[in-house]
Amino acid sequence: MRLKLFTCVGGHIVLPDRRLVLVSREDGGNLCVDPPRAVWERSELTPAELTSWSFLVAATGRAMLDVLPQLDGGCINYWEAGNWALNDDAEPKGTKKAAREHRIVHMHLLGRSRAAASPSWKWGEAPVFPRFGERHAWAATHERLSPEECRRIVARTEALSREHYGMSAGDILPWLACRSCGYPTPASGDGPREVCEECRRGA
C-alpha cells in the first residue's frame, strides 16, 4: 500500500507501495506528493489548492536535497504522468480507459544521484521506465526510503512550509513516528496516531 507520511493544507507526502518504488533509496529515493483533493487533472484544483500543493511539492523536494546524503550534488525530477492507471491491463482490466474517469494526479519526486547504480537512473540521462506489464519485476530490487530518512524529510518539509511558504501551525497536521515501524504518521481527524495505517493493517 501507499503510506501517508505528512499532511498539510497543500496535500500529502506519500511513500510509494513497497512493490512499486520507482527509484531505490540509495540511488536517490522516491516519494509522491498528492494534492489536497483527488482530481484527474491539476487544472481541476482551485487556485488556492494549486498554490498550496505547489508549495508542498517544492518544500518536499528541497527537503530531500537538504537531508539525503545520496543527493549531494544531485537533483530532483518532478514527474506527474499517471499513465499506468490508464493501461488496458490496469483495473478494471480489458477496458480502454478515459483519463477523466481513471487518472488521479500524484506528483512523483524522483531523487537523482550522481552515483546511481541502476541503468534506468544513470546520471545525466533521462529516466528509463519499463512497460506496464514489467513494472513490478523492474522495481523488485528497489527499496523505499528508510523510516529515519523519511522522518528527516518530513521534519525539514514542515520547517520549510512554515518558514519559507508561510504556513501556520493550523495548516499542518501534527505527526509522530509510528511506534512499530518508525515511519512518520500524521494525525487523523480524531487525534494523533501512534501506529501507521500500514502497521495497523499488518501490510
Ligand SMILES: [Zn+2]
Ligand atoms: Zn508503522
